[in-house]
Amino acid sequence: MAKITCPSCGYEIDTPGIVTVCPECGADLRGVMEEVGHQREEMMATIARDDSVTTHEFIVRTRGLTKIYVMGEVEVPALRGVDLDVRRGEYLSIMGPSGSGKSTLFNMVGGLDKPTDGTCFIEEVDMAQLDAFELAWLRCRKIGYIFQTFNLIPVMTALENVTLPMIFAGMGTDEMMERGRTLLDLVGLGDRLHHKPYELSGGQQQRVAVARALANAPAIILADEPTGNLDLQTGKEIIDLLKELNRESGVTVISATHDLKMIDVSDRIVHIRDGEVERIEQRADLELEIGTLGSEHVTD
């Protein structure tokens, strides 16, 4: 999503790829391109924050995570003892049929609900030990959430939606506006700062949500079916955006989905069924499989 201007003829080029020669006047653009690359690298360094101890490999760990919903007389087990280790900086997809417990797992990991049994650690911190203030801090600073239904605040503009978590984090107004603009620029909505959610398309709304998830430079992005309400093409764009952020800024992405497009970008895929981890696929295995087009591999 680089936007560069040809220094000799002023022609504006908007391209995700690398351009060495201006299509308008034929001038050499390598220098300009390099500078844009540097700027982007610098910015990416501010997108995600990993200021924790780097000694532990796993950013999220769950042990025996169990959730039983009680509805009157009936007990609905949504998770039955999930053990999951998420590596720092990986792109993890959670796949499974409807009702398998993806969203429930998501809620536990994101600190949005309490498990019936078992523990969930984020950066080695047991979430059950946190009080309301610490949980709010964790949600605000460490985790960025993306939802199937976008969940933008309808009365706020794109920029206001993105800066809301920064208000909670106590950021100063100028810094907040600056970062909000940068983030919206990053997701390709630099020209839609003051649009309200209903003035944006679904894909654009989800882009705002991605920018908002990055507001306080989180270590983890949790996305629950981020493409569920989008058409194929737009969904692909959102996934590519998430992958790009993951690769360039090192933010860990955990995404629940039943969208097969996710397979391409995932480092690992956790399959869950009836509230249990069925199997975990490694990307490396998948690449092997592409050659043989054979049966699925089981690892871990």
Next chain:
Amino acid sequence: MLDVKGLAKAARAEGGPIEIEKQMTLPWTDAFRISLRNVTLRLGRAAITAAGVVLGIAFLASVWTSKVVVEGLELSQEEAHRRQVEAVQTAAGVEEEAGTATEVVTAEEKANRAARQAWLVIMSLLVCTVGITNSMLMSVTERFQEIGTMKCLGALDMFIVRLFLIESILIGLLGSLVGVLIGHLIMLLVFCIKEGWDTPAKMDWAAMAVYMLVAVAIGTLLSLVAAVGPAVRAARMPPAAALQTEI
């Protein structure tokens, strides 16, 4: 240049868990801005909630207007009566005894009327509070998902309550201002038609102004009180439950 980030990293490299802090903020100016936006951009919703306040306060204002007007009229009647009596007395030099009797009846009637009015006012305000609570509940329920989202972004329960309370104060203020105007003007018009267009001149406007201010204060307070329950209930919901509710 000091590498703050690096230092922080080094300090924690011993191996403990990350440092979890507690501090979260929602400055009043931001809270006010967000709440005001919610009122102005969801005008339909706000109007429904405000309608309860408008009705209750309009009734209160009409009762108090009528009180002030009647007192003004009585005062001017008494005045006229007194002048008449004085005139008769000076003319005839006779003591009048019936005057005290009529006055006693008036005082009793006045007390009766005041009690009846107080009863009516209290009942109508109660009904109006129930109405506002109901529409506040609805307006909070409509926004469960928004509340859940805000909590995901780091909002404390307190922030959610704060936003809804500011909103209800704004709605209460607006509703009771409109209510006072409506109630007052209608009552005044009725008296003008009944008692003549010079009625406003016979009123104690200072007292009327105080009554109006008190009515606005009561309306705002009622709206605030009515919102506390629904706001606290919504704020306490776990984010997952708030996000899940579909409307």
